Amino acid sequence: MNPIPTWVRRLWDVWDLRVLVLLSFTLQLILSIFGNRRKYISSLWINVLIWSAYLIADWVATVALGKLSDVQGDPEKSNVLWVIWAPLLLLHLGGPDSITAYSLEDNQLWLRHLLGLVVQLSVAIYVILMSWKNSRFSFLSLPALAVGIIKYGERTWVLKSVSDNNFKDTIPFGDVGDKYTTYRGHEYSCVLILAHCHLHEFMTYLGGEGYYRRVMHFRDVDIEKKIVWDAVEVSMGLLYDLLYTKASRIYSKGGFILRCISLGCTVTVLIGLIFRIVLLKTTREEEDQGNRHEIEMAITGVLILGALALEIYAAIVIFSSNWFMLWLIKQGRREWVIWLNRRFQWLFNEEKSWSKKMWQFDLLGYCLKVRDPIDVQKPSRKLIRSVLGRECEDKWNIYRHKTAYSVRPLVYDAMLDYYTKALWISGSGISHLAKINEMLEFRKIFEETIQPLQNLQVKIWNLHFTTQICNHFENEWGAGGDQDPSHNFDVDFDPTDFDFDPSSSHTIAQHKEVCKALSDYMMYLLVMHPLLLPNAGPSLNFERKLKNPEVIIGHPRNENMACHYLLKTGIDVSSRVVDVLKGMRKAKRWEILKLLWFALLKDAADSPVNGHFQQLRQGGEFFTFMLFFNFVSNISSFPLV
Known part of the structure; x- marks a missing residue:
C-alpha cells in the first residue's frame, strides 16, 4: 500500500518544477532583504530565518536544475520557456550581495563552490542546448546565462578572498585620505575616514606576523569622543561586510563593470519577454498547451521581474552605503558626501552597524529561580526534562534567564x-x-x-x-x-x-x-x-x-x-x-x-579574535565592540575632548 495518494503524486509531478523555481526565488528574496540585517539585529528569529533560507536556497536551486535536465527528453513535459529558467537558477545559486557566507567557516568551502559552479554551469548549458528551438526567445538565454555566471563567480571569488586570511588586500579603496587633517569639518565624513583607517590598521595587525601595536602621537589633534565611538561602530559594520557579503568585490572597478553588465543583461531579457508576449503570436504548439503555457509564461515573468527588482534594490543599498560614501571621499567628492548626508539624513546617516545590546545574566537570580518549586513544576521544564534529559533542561533554563540591556549613552x-x-x-x-x-x-x-x-x-x-x-x-x-x-x-x-x-x-x-x-x-x-x-x-x-x-x-x-x-x-x-x-x-x-x-x-579585550568575528553575524557583542575600541585606544594616542 502506497502511503501517498495517487492524486497527490500526479499533482506533484505536474507542479514540482514550478514550485521549486518559485521557492528558489522566494528564498533569494528573503536573503536579499534580511541577509545583512543580522549584523544589527540580535534576535533568534532573524538568525533562524536566515540560517534556514541560506541552507535551503542552494539545495532547492540545485534540485530544480537537476529536474530541468531530467525532463528534457520528455517532449510532453518540455517547454521552450525552460531555456530561460536554467540560467536564472544559476543566478540564484550565486546568491544576493547581502550574504555570501552564513558563518566564518563557510568561507573555507570556496573550492566546493567552485566545483559547484562548474557542475551547475554544465547542467545549465545542457538544459539550454536541449531546449533550444532556434527562436528569438532562445537567444535570450545567453544574456541570462551571463548574469548567472557573474553572480556565481563573484560569490566564489569572495569566499576565496576571505578564506586566504589576506585581510588587508580585501579592503576596498586603500587609503581614502589623511585622517589627521580631516577632523575639522563634517562629522559624518570624519567618522567614515576614521573608521576606514582603523579598519585598515586592524586588518594589517591581523595579517601581520607577531604582535603588532603601532603607537602614534598626535597631541595637536583634538577629536570629539562621539566621533571616536561612532567610528568604531562603523568599523564593526565594515568588517562584517568584508567577511559575510560581497563588499570586497562590489566596491571595485571590476565589480562596478560587472554590475552594469548584469543589470543590462537582465533588462535585455525582460524586454525580450515583453516583446514576445505583446507583439509575437504564439505558435500552434503553444496554443495546444493552453493554460499550461500561460502559467509558465507568468512564472518566467515573475523570475525576470524579480531578478530586475533585486538588482535595483541591491543598487539602492550600494549607493546608500558607507562604502559608497568612502568611494566619493576617495574621489575627492567630500562635498557630495556632506550634501547627501544633510539632504537625505534618514538614508545616509542611519545605517546600523551592530545591535547595541548587552545581554544580561544575573547568577544569583538564576540560582534562586531555578530552585523555585513553582518554576520546577512548569510544563515546559517538565517536558524538556522528560524528553531531552536534564542537560537540555539546564541549557534551557540558562537561555530563558538572560535578558537584554540597551547600551545607553x-x-x-x-x-x-x-x-x-x-x-x-x-x-x-x-x-x-x-x-x-x-x-x-x-x-x-x-x-x-x-x-x-x-x-x-x-x-x-x-x-x-x-x-x-x-x-x-x-x-x-x-x-x-x-x-x-x-x-x-x-x-x-x-x-x-x-x-x-x-x-x-x-x-x-x-x-x-x-x-x-x-x-x-x-x-x-x-x-x-x-x-x-x-x-x-x-x-x-x-x-x-x-x-x-x-x-x-x-x-x-x-x-x-x-x-x-x-x-x-x-x-x-x-x-x-x-x-x-x-x-x-x-x-x-x-x-x-x-x-x-x-x-x-x-x-x-585582548582575547583571540576569531570568536568575535563569529559574533558579528549575531548582532555583535558589546565585548566585540570593546575589542575594537581597545585596539583603537592602543594605536591612537591622541587626546579626546
Whole structure:
C-alpha cells in the first residue's frame, strides 16, 4: 500500500518544477532583504530565518536544475520557456550581495563552490542546448546565462578572498585620505575616514606576523569622543561586510563593470519577454498547451521581474552605503558626501552597524529561580526534562534567564571617560588601572584572593557577587562609614582624577546602573560565551555549580538569605573585600566597583579574535565592540575632548 495518494503524486509531478523555481526565488528574496540585517539585529528569529533560507536556497536551486535536465527528453513535459529558467537558477545559486557566507567557516568551502559552479554551469548549458528551438526567445538565454555566471563567480571569488586570511588586500579603496587633517569639518565624513583607517590598521595587525601595536602621537589633534565611538561602530559594520557579503568585490572597478553588465543583461531579457508576449503570436504548439503555457509564461515573468527588482534594490543599498560614501571621499567628492548626508539624513546617516545590546545574566537570580518549586513544576521544564534529559533542561533554563540591556549613552560615556584617563594621566601615558593599583589600598585586598589565581573566570565570579552583595545591602549600610581609603595612598595623586563627589554629574544611581550592567554582562559572557574570554574556557567546576545552585548559595528562601550565606561561607566572595567597601562612602564604593569592572573588561579585550568575528553575524557583542575600541585606544594616542 502506497502511503501517498495517487492524486497527490500526479499533482506533484505536474507542479514540482514550478514550485521549486518559485521557492528558489522566494528564498533569494528573503536573503536579499534580511541577509545583512543580522549584523544589527540580535534576535533568534532573524538568525533562524536566515540560517534556514541560506541552507535551503542552494539545495532547492540545485534540485530544480537537476529536474530541468531530467525532463528534457520528455517532449510532453518540455517547454521552450525552460531555456530561460536554467540560467536564472544559476543566478540564484550565486546568491544576493547581502550574504555570501552564513558563518566564518563557510568561507573555507570556496573550492566546493567552485566545483559547484562548474557542475551547475554544465547542467545549465545542457538544459539550454536541449531546449533550444532556434527562436528569438532562445537567444535570450545567453544574456541570462551571463548574469548567472557573474553572480556565481563573484560569490566564489569572495569566499576565496576571505578564506586566504589576506585581510588587508580585501579592503576596498586603500587609503581614502589623511585622517589627521580631516577632523575639522563634517562629522559624518570624519567618522567614515576614521573608521576606514582603523579598519585598515586592524586588518594589517591581523595579517601581520607577531604582535603588532603601532603607537602614534598626535597631541595637536583634538577629536570629539562621539566621533571616536561612532567610528568604531562603523568599523564593526565594515568588517562584517568584508567577511559575510560581497563588499570586497562590489566596491571595485571590476565589480562596478560587472554590475552594469548584469543589470543590462537582465533588462535585455525582460524586454525580450515583453516583446514576445505583446507583439509575437504564439505558435500552434503553444496554443495546444493552453493554460499550461500561460502559467509558465507568468512564472518566467515573475523570475525576470524579480531578478530586475533585486538588482535595483541591491543598487539602492550600494549607493546608500558607507562604502559608497568612502568611494566619493576617495574621489575627492567630500562635498557630495556632506550634501547627501544633510539632504537625505534618514538614508545616509542611519545605517546600523551592530545591535547595541548587552545581554544580561544575573547568577544569583538564576540560582534562586531555578530552585523555585513553582518554576520546577512548569510544563515546559517538565517536558524538556522528560524528553531531552536534564542537560537540555539546564541549557534551557540558562537561555530563558538572560535578558537584554540597551547600551545607553550612560555606559559608553563612562567608558570613554575611562579610556581618556587611561591614555592621558598627567601626560604620562600610564594606564588607568595601574594608577588605581598604586593609589587604592582596596586593590591589595581584592588581589590577595583573586590575582594569584590568574583566572579571569574567578575574577568575574568574585566581582559579580561582590557587586550583587553591595547592591543588596545598599540601604542597610546607609551612606557608609567615615573610613576613607584615600588617606592610605602611598603616592601623590589628584583627587579630581576620580569622580567621588555624590553631587557630580555621575550620580550614585548612574554608577550603580553601569556596575550592574557590566557585572551581569560579564557573567553572561562567562556562562554563554566563555570562549570569547581569554583564559576562561569551559570549566567543569563552573558547570557543576550551575547545575547545582545549592553549592553556590546554599538553601535560601530569598535573596537576603543567599547574600548572607555568601558572606558567611566566603566561598564565592571575599568577606574582607566587602568589609572594606562597606566602610566607604556610597559614591566612592560604586565608583571603585565601576572602575574595576572597566579595568577587567579592558584587560579581557585582548582575547583571540576569531570568536568575535563569529559574533558579528549575531548582532555583535558589546565585548566585540570593546575589542575594537581597545585596539583603537592602543594605536591612537591622541587626546579626546
